[in-house]
Amino acid sequence: MLTKKTQTQIQLVQKRLKQQLANYRSRPGQNQLIAEIAHTIAGSYHRHNRIALVEAGTGTGKSLAYLLAAIPYVLTHNKTLVIATATVALQEQLVAKDLPFFQQHSGLDFEFCLVKGRQRYACIERLQELLQQPELFPDSSSKHQAVAAKLLKAWQQRHWLGDSDSLPFAVPDALWQQIQADPYHCHRASRRHQHCPFHLARAEISGSQVLVTNQAFLLADLEAGSAQLPPPEDCVYVIDEGHHLVDSARSFLAASAPLLGQEVWLEKALKFSQRMQANLPESALKTAIKLQERIDDYRRDYQPVKLQLPAFITSWFQNQPQHRFADAALPLLLSQQAESLAKSSRQVLNQLELLHQKVREAMAEQQLPGKAISTTLQELSYFDQRFSQQQALWQLWAEPQQSPAYQARWVEQPEPTSSHIIGCASPLKVQAQLERLLFRPAFACVLCSATLTALNSFNYPLRELGLEQLEGVRTLKVESPFAYAEQGQILLPKMQHEPTADGYTAELCQLLPAYLPDGQASLVLFASYWQMNQVAEALRAQGFELLVQGEAARQQLLEQHQQQVQQQKTSILFGTQSFAEGLNLPGALLTNLVITKLPFAVPTSPLEEAMSEAISRQGGNPFLQLTVPATAKKLVQACGRLLRQEQDSGQIVILDRRLVTKAYGKAMLDALPPFKRSIHY
Incomplete structure (x- = not known):
């Protein structure tokens, strides 16, 4: 049970943090998150199955909530908080921003570190060998040796941390594979390797009470019997971006090899x-x-x-x-x-x-x-x-x-x-493996995301994760504090063609200019590169200046977009599905979001085909059971690009008539944030 002492400590830490946050406003949703997560971890709902699924809308302060709920508990109960994300961007935010702020102002004494896979680190001994004995490396070249010399100098001058994420310049993949740490070369029993970046990083784990990693590494470590991280019975896991966990597990458990x-x-x-x-x-x-x-x-x-x-x-x-x-x-x-x-x-x-x-x-x-x-x-x-x-x-x-x-x-x-020829295999379901590796042995496990439900229901993720029959599992959905109806609207202009019709792309080229207002920042999301490029070509012929995904590096496009907005110029970004998740364009950087068509995934990959086949064999409907819920989640993610702060405003234009004409359309619309709606049908 959550003791009065721990509750008081959480409240005290929260009070300290409030005093350090500029323009802080009390958020009932965040308080609800803190209470639910803290009670789950403490076993208030179930003594053994301390598991919760939490959907927290944009702006609820999810990261701060789980840090507040978990860190006081793990410190007083000799546990370790392990936060596993799906993206590097969130790991960097936690390690560079959220945790340093929490550590500085909470009044709690704890250490944290980022835990990465061995292959993300260089072996300095191998780097030196490549320069001293290049004949030992059959794929080595004079170009590789020149880059290796610069790397070694950067390491010796402490301008490089020895990992692939802090490289001071581009390093060819072929070279990195020759110098990356592996369990054969970079063995901690060897005195020559004790100061290699990998072992220096691993030494931080034993002194840290909060560990940040990615979902793939967590699963690999659990499969290896907790080779690097503490054993699961001593860990409180927070799986952030939890809607990716099933895909992360499926990818980890898959295999491929030349035949x-x-x-x-x-x-x-x-x-x-x-x-x-x-x-x-x-x-x-x-x-x-x-x-x-x-x-x-x-x-x-x-x-x-x-x-x-x-x-x-x-x-x-x-x-x-x-x-x-x-x-x-x-x-x-x-x-x-x-x-x-x-x-x-x-x-x-x-x-x-x-x-x-x-x-x-x-x-x-x-x-x-x-x-x-x-x-x-x-x-x-x-x-x-x-x-x-x-x-x-x-x-x-x-x-x-x-x-x-x-x-x-x-x-x-x-x-x-x-x-x-490459042979491939992947499990369709991962419920049993997740139960064996994570849910059953873990002291506590909280999955959280802004888009965990599908069509406003936890049934889909519970079934995918194998938790629907497990006693004591908690679910909580906390709505965003944003005033959606006052701050924006969803607009559905009347379209003559469905996206599957031959005339849809031509109609899109004709209609889209009317929904790209002058002087504003627009993001237009497409379901395919082909259609995006077709529309870009047509609009440029009409005089539009566009920033198109694939024509420059992502970061370069975003920097150009920001410069144009700061100069109060019209800026229009074109992107595909990868721009629909994890892209943060607050304030004036995005006031007009256009979604050209619902992000249905065409089941053309062998994995998707096999999943559909399995549902059909059981007498089910793969479109309704698999495709519609997955598409609804992606649509919510895409719409989440518009409002990133409480003061943001704008509109979302969806150019897909199926939201009105198809039976599943209403359920998808109802799953979206409660913007004001303007439907021209």
């Missing part, structure tokens, strides 16, 4: 194992021999795939780069070999790990030549990555499927007529 062209690296792996037999001390000989045997086993299991797969290619890729296996039913060959390949690749990985331990022991006892150490570690890392990809794919493909299938399985051919 053809393995002979070259398998031959290298065999030669590596043979060289280890010759170079390592006798104590490691058995492990090196066993590795060679396991690689031979894998190659034997792979031979049928290598021999027969080319015969499938013509039938799979007829004028299309992807081929999905209906009901996840693999061809007999792949189905027969999947279990054997999953097992043999796992055995290779086990032997690689054992060999890594033997190499470490040989290094500690100086039984391995110095020049051979880096090469050996580099090869271990390379083969681990290759076999890990294969193991993840074949493990998913080996799982038996029923009807309806619970996986999407497909193959891709990135280049036409290429023999480079």
Whole structure:
């Protein structure tokens, strides 16, 4: 239960923060958020299932609310607050703005840090080796070495923190992959690596009571048995941007790997194992021999795939780069070999790990030549990555499927007529995995977002997350404090064509200029790049000056937009779905938002097709159960671009008649913020 002492502390901290916030206005919605989250974490509603889903409208002060509710509790109960976001932008806001403010003015004694994946850090030892022994890096070039020299100097002069997010200049991806930290090279047991950026960053975790990370890293760490973060029973999780959690989990649990062209690296792996037999001390000989045997086993299991797969290619890729296996039913060959390949690749990985331990022991006892150490570690890392990809794919493909299938399985051919074929698999549902990894072991878990519900209901996210039958789960929807009806309107001009009709784009080109007022800042959102570019070309022919997504970097476009608004000029931004979420244009930076058509996702990706297929197999309607709720959430996100502050105002124009003519239109309109409406039908 939430003790009186903790309640009093929360109230005291809130009072201190109010005094430091300029133009602070009491927000009943924020107080409701604080109380609900605090009671959930304290177990007031359920002793074990301390889980809440919270939708907090724009302007409610969501971040400050969960910090107020959670930090006093974790400090007095020896827990850790882990905040997991979906975007880097929100992580940066929390670490650079919200948490420093809270730390400075709350009166609470705590530390916080940003936790990122290992691959986001450089290994300084590898960076130095690339400069001193470039022959150890087969993909190295003089250009890479010049960039590496500048990087090392920046690190030594403390102008660079050693991570990919604080790079002082552009670094080619190929170079970064050669110098990024990995568990083989950058091992904390090695004295040479104790001051590498990754280990310095990890040292901050033990001294921090608040950790900020992303959802993908959180899931990976939970799957690894809390390799970096504290165990879940000691953590209060706040999953911010919680509407992304299912997609984050699905992406994390998916797998892809090349199906053809393995002979070259398998031959290298065999030669590596043979060289280890010759170079390592006798104590490691058995492990090196066993590795060679396991690689031979894998190659034997792979031979049928290598021999027969080319015969499938013509039938799979007829004028299309992807081929999905209906009901996840693999061809007999792949189905027969999947279990054997999953097992043999796992055995290779086990032997690689054992060999890594033997190499470490040989290094500690100086039984391995110095020049051979880096090469050996580099090869271990390379083969681990290759076999890990294969193991993840074949493990998913080996799982038996029923009807309806619970996986999407497909193959891709990135280049036409290429023999480079990639096998892919993704779970359709992630309820069981989220329960196992997160919801069941967590001390407490709060999911929050500005768009968590779909069509004004929590049923959709509860079902997606697997929480609909779990006792004690709380749901709360807190409306935005903005006076929507007074500050703006939603306008639906009369359209002759639906967006699916041939004449829609021409009508859009004709009608849109009337809804781009002079002297204002407009954002026009499109559902496709093709249509955006068609309309841009037509409007430019009429004399309009436009800032179009894709014609310059996103940040550059936004800076140009801001300059034009500050000079009181008309500024018109054209963007697609990525501009409909996470874009913050407060005040005069956006007064006119145009949504050309409802953001329906066309189920053309193998994953979306498989999800629709599974619903149909169960007698459901994929359009109503999947597409409409997802589109409604995207529409709410898009409309959320207009008002970012309480004093903002403007209008939203939606040029899609389906909101009026289709049965689902009213439910979508009713899910939008309560702007004044002007419907010309």
